[in-house]
Amino acid sequence: MPETIAEQEAPSWLDPAEVCGRLMAKGESADLIRERCWHDTALGRLETWDPALLTALDIILESRFPMFLTWGCDHKLFYNDAYRPILMGKGDCLGRPFSDVFPEAWPTLKADFSRAGAGEAIYREDLEVPLLRNMRLSRTWWSFSYSPLRSSKGDIQGVMGVLYETTRRLLAEQTMWYSQAGMRAVTDLAPAMLWRCAPDGRILWANQMFESYAGETAEARRFQDLVAVEDQPAAAEARIRADDERVAFEGQFRLRRADGVYRWFLVRAKQNWDSDGLLVEWCGSAVDIEDWHGAAAVAGQEDREILQAMSGTQPALLWTADLATHELVGLSSEGQAPWAASLVGDGLRWDDWLANIHVEDRARIAAAFERAGWGEIIQEKFRMGEIDGGWRRYRATAFPIVSGEGEVRRIGGMLVDISREAEPRLYLIQSDPAEQNRMAHALGKAGFKVRPFDDLRAFSLVSDDLMPGVVLFASLAEDQPLLQAANTLRLNGPRLPWIVAGVPGDHLNMVVQLMRLGAANVLPQQAEVEAIAEAVREALPRQTGLADEQGSAPRKIAELSRREREVLDGLAAGGTNKTIALALSLSPRTVETYRAQLMDRLGARTLAELLKLAAEAGIVDGH
DSSP, X not given: OOOOGGGSOOOOOSOHHHHTTOXXXXXXXXXXXXXXXXXXXXXXXXXXXXXXXXXXXXXXXXXXXXXXXXXXXXXXXXXXXXXXXXXXTSOOOTTSBHHHHOTTTHHHHHHHHHXXXXXXXXXXXEEEEEEEEXXXXXXXXXXXXXXXXXXXXXXEEEEEEEEEEOHHHHHHHHHXXXXXXXXXXXXXXXXXXXXXXXXXXXXXXXXXXXXXXXXXXXXXXXXXXXXXGGGHHXXXXXXXXXXXXTOOEEEEEEEEOTTSOEEEEEEEEEEEEOTTSOEEEEEEEEEEOHHHHHHHHHXXXXXXXXXXXHTTOOOSEEEEEETTTOEEEXXXXXXXXXXXXXXXXXXEEHHHHHTTBOHHHHHHHHHHHHHHHTTOOEEEEXXXXXXXXXXXXXXXXXXXXXXXXXXXXXXXXXXXXXXXXXXXXEEEEOOOXXXXXXXXHHHHHTTOEXXXXXXXXXXXXXXXXOOSOEEEEOOOOTTSOHHHHHHHHHXXXXXXXXXXXXXXTTXXXXXXXXXXXXXXXXXXXXXOHHHHHXXXXXXXXXXXXXXXXXXXXXXXXXXXXXXXXXXXXXXXXTOOHHHHHHHHTOOHHHHHHHHHHXXXXXXXXXXXXXXXXXXXXXXXXXX
């Protein structure tokens, strides 16, 4: 850049009395420029400034769009009122070199300043720029234009910038992308066929299970083409009735599989209407009830009521029990545990089955089943022994089955094996898809419940709500500086100890720094999966105490996610759902969900019991 006039004795182009009024713009920034004593700076007195500089200042100061200009080879900064929020927490910035005002952003912006200073107009869209605001370094994104600023002699003396921040839009788009990707993952994992179709039945979207069942691309066909010919009249009648009465569609129909085999499904669908009352689309689900349908045909009409109550689930075992004889009958064998084998077909006495339950859980489960017989819908967790010894954890759901005479003679339910919920969790951060898949598979075989993340950003979005476990950071990409990642992991506290794998052997300083930041272990690049698994096991007992399933109240509370602990603190302080939601920027309904989770995880039946457990853990008034 040519030598700036600020480094020469500032000449006077006009009579000082005439120039004094040249800065005509209004506003706080304009007033600051006029009131500042410039005579002892390199710029000299305001009256001696280059008319081109004063003209450019009048242009930006009168704008309501964020604008700035710099002058001189060190880029002394001037800005308008709309630009001032960008300088939050940076103190007095007027006339200071741009690189001093934004040292964190200068490495990113320096090249563009140089190009503009050489006479090139620059435009950037959604450029990521690190920005320090109120002593906090944030990731921000900006769209901006830089133009060369010439003096009255024609040489380039500075840069004029017009910019606006796009951080909120990009984060919103990113959140939407994660939401859409998450929704796709959820729908693909759902134990049901899900789809959307046009009013004529043409399929617009289908999840993975639907695609797998239908065989060919689902979007190329109509839903009614999958329905068995014998069932099509009933399906058409049900759909017409749903349209006329504007109610959800529901029915049991046989759907054709890719190999030509028909299976029974419980089909539900709901219409979406536009503002003019016209049907836009149907959204539907279909749950495979082939096994249920066969069992119901044998057991009689009352078992069909079980089918209606239990559809939409994928339990480990479905069962009914006769209240008079206490006989249990299993209705589904898929995925059952060894201890339940005798349930299917032959039946088992209720009392004999209860004898397999852990002695500490037996009375509670027996009472729960009795409550189901009285008309309640109950859900309880319990431990039950396996044939080869040891205890597994299950969730039991039971509900009353009302006969045609209005009496409850039987109850039905499901048992779900939830033993994996207690397995040690490992949160794997690895950006390389192939390496992520390899490590997740190997560590899963080593006995860990692995949840992979592509990068630290994806992990940070959900880190507040993760269950206790160990974080394994194995991604050393340049766009994710390791020390920045380590600092973020450190903020999760002892609930999520973390390990770093893949540090080059000659980076001893980095190893020391990571350990000082709180790493439970640092492993070299050559570390095998066995060594990583051993390091994870060493971190788990020390931090999470997962081996002791029952444990004390303090240990259980120590295992809560950060958000669960915040809600518990709010309840201990006497807060309501509304006041806690306001303090945590949540909805009252979300707080109620967390409250239910707390009671379930801590084994509290009432709020009083929950607060008693909190008191036992030393939590008083939220502290």
